[in-house]
Amino acid sequence: MLIQEHSRPGRRATAQAPLATPDPAELPPARRRKQRAALPEVSELQAVRHYTRLSQQNFSIDTHFYPLGSCTMKYNPRACNSLASLPGFLARHPAAPESHSQGIMACLHELQAMLKSVTGMHAVSLAPAAGAQGELAGVMMIRAYHDARGDHARREMLVPDAAHGTNPASAIMAGFQVREVPTGRDGDVDIDALRAVVGPQTAGIMLTNPSTVGVFDRNIQAIAKTVHEAGGLLYYDGANLNAILGKVRPGDMGFDVIHMNLHKTFSTPHGGGGPGAGPVGVSKRLEPYLPIPLVEQDDDGYHWLDEDDRPESIGRLTAFGGNMGILLRAYIYARLLGAEGMRRVSEFATLNANYLQARLRAAGFQLAYPERRASHEFIVTLKKEAKDFGVNTMDVAKRLLDYGYHAPTTYFPLLVPECLLIEPTETEPKEALDGFVEAMIKIRAEAEHEPETVKQAPHHLPVRRLDDVRAARQLDVAWKPAASLADSQR
């Protein structure tokens, strides 16, 4: 039942609105609304009960193992939320003067410095609101760099076929053409194919390392050399930074620009699909183009740098300079971890992934890259099960939900058929991993002996399998009050 369907005319949560105020007579009648908006009229208790119940229909990290590959669903420490929600931080207006902002600016400045250190980059901007916006900022800086040198022919961005969909989409938004580079059979970028496509048209390459197939690209130095020698720049998609935190730095691998997904590696909440934060780091030659605002420190304290201070900046990406509350959470997380804690993140994320990979392999599941070490994630392909039992990856994913495990990422990356991309993260205990293996074994047995159980899954969730085709064909994306529905059908 929708909150709108709980509504009764005249019922309201009066305690939350100001006392009735005089009619705003100065507003010209022509500018006034003719009919009150159809928002729900419910009591506060009804709202609290309704949304509490809805929350209970979600899987979440706090309630379930959530090994969604490429998403880094690890524990979001509660301290990060409560400290970022201190009244002084919540009440600060974005246009507050620097005299009333030194506290948060100190946090942001230190976060910039820590992100520089952990990535090996020369400078960092915290401005991008999420990973995809960080990508856009990154490729726009690459374009600004080439344009500033008068090198206007560099209009092609190279993107491996295994890349996240945001990579080509961001490159297009920055006005590039996209050319795909194939992945070799061992999971590394096909270096010969790369050599064949670089040239004076190459603006750069967007790479994730470890890649989306869950392996560290061993040819990274050769890739960097190839692209740099052709005059292009290297863009690092930081989606998988959790795998290498404190172990190897993108700056040392030769990358010129990177974005980081703080909602992954720095454990800020995913929130049912955001907010994120996607800071970008750059080498020295790209520093002038960083998105604003930036935080700078001098003897008088902390200052904002904006358009006037950075005339070559690619500009402003949101009205007020980014998802500050998320940046604060990441800062708090980084301070809780410290350098040693950061190294342990990648160590135990990698340990958990390799352990889970080894156990699934021992249980007879087929790995996409069996001869490779897993990074923080790895791919199982169910093409044999699909062929033998007629049960596909989506069926297995849905059946996992019945066993109380959120499904891994399905059908991504696109180059591996019937794949599950599995990322356990460092905060899961061994028992959770063992339980997941047991569930996979049981589901395979079900697929063999009672395939309908798997094909019809899930059975124990608030709804059974949903009709996506109906959702797209008979579009219903907003509730309308009965009266207006009747109007529109007339």
Add this chain to the structure above:
Amino acid sequence: MPFIPHTDADIATMLDTIGVDSIEALFDEIPAELRAQGLDGIPDGLSEMEVTQLLQARARADGEPTCFIGAGAYDHHIPAAVWQITTRGEFYSAYTPYQAEASQGTLQVLYEFQSMMTALTGLDVSNASLYDGASALAEAVLMAVRSNRKVKQPRVLMPRTVHPFYRRTVASIVQHQGIELVEVDYDRRSGQTRVADCEAVADQPFAALVLPQPNVFGVLEEVDALTDWAQARDALVIGVVNPVALALLSPPGDWGQAGADIACGEGQPLGMPLASGGPYLGFLCCKQAFIRQLPGRIAGRTQDLDGKIGYTLTLQAREQHIRRSKATSNICTNQGLLVTAATIHMAILGAEGLERVAAACHANTARLSQQLCEVAGVQPIFSGPVFHERALSLPAPTETVLAGLAEQDILGGFDLGREYPELGSALLVCATEKRTDAEIATYREALASALIIAKAA
């Protein structure tokens, strides 16, 4: 080891299962010469107690000033229930609802949010949010250029009465799409964009007109006439609106003869704390005809195998994870948690509650403006009707006056003159429903003394 559960016995068993001697051995595919030597500049970890003490000191350092700044972010009351429910782990620590059956809570919230936004804007459909109001306007501009079938020229009229930060954000995001953003001037007396101002720059066809309501000066634009004018020239109309103001003001869907085509804006006034500028949420609504050009996630209502109602992400063929380089936008992550807060906020307040918030803001700002204008030399700049912000001219440099007020823990407003030099020393003030008569009286006295000091300087 913060947040890592492994015992020594676990580690030993796991390494044994993998068949390696040490965790270090798991990194053996990374070339040795690339391995990080250290993490200079990253301090040692702190306990939660120590971090708490540090952060409390930092938060205290920023004080508790009284806020009379608006300019795109507004200090409204937020019912306690909003964030207590929103930060339940089931909402806070869930991800994008790709597995719909395990995400019905989030999906239904998105659907309810979309429904509420269509009710407020008077348009047919809404997406499930974008990053913020300014980036939502950038997406609206891109969407309008893609959607306009009659005018193929990628030219958009952008009034100077649109918030300057929004205009700059749009310029940044669309800079490589070959879109020409044409500035439209405003009437110095009323503070409004007039049809004549638009005519003056519309010698060539344009795909869309952006129309802020209220505009950056707090002034109400004559949206009906402007909408009709633009649509008569085959342009689409993009409303940039404040959702709280919409409780009182004519919704974009009702503007002019045919209604605005697209509406976007900043959702912060719907239950989001000021929080230094984010995370907020951008909303984007449009007429049904344009839904396939609408970027971002959309939740839809459908049925399960038993015919039971359920919710799922729909029309995903618009999005980057399916269409890659041919997607409507590169956006992936949106502002799901803030959507949850906004939805609960709107449910608790309802239309009448939001109306009362809007009316109280309007009345408080009128009172504030009246009192500040009793101070010698302070006067309103524009004659047009305002919603809950007003531009005032000051008899001393705004920057100096604001610094003087800040010393008295009053954030006096937004320095308009910096963005609009033609207005001279100009200040944009706002009093939301939270500002009391006593705070307004204190501001008046503080302004009087700050002006004396500023003029003496």
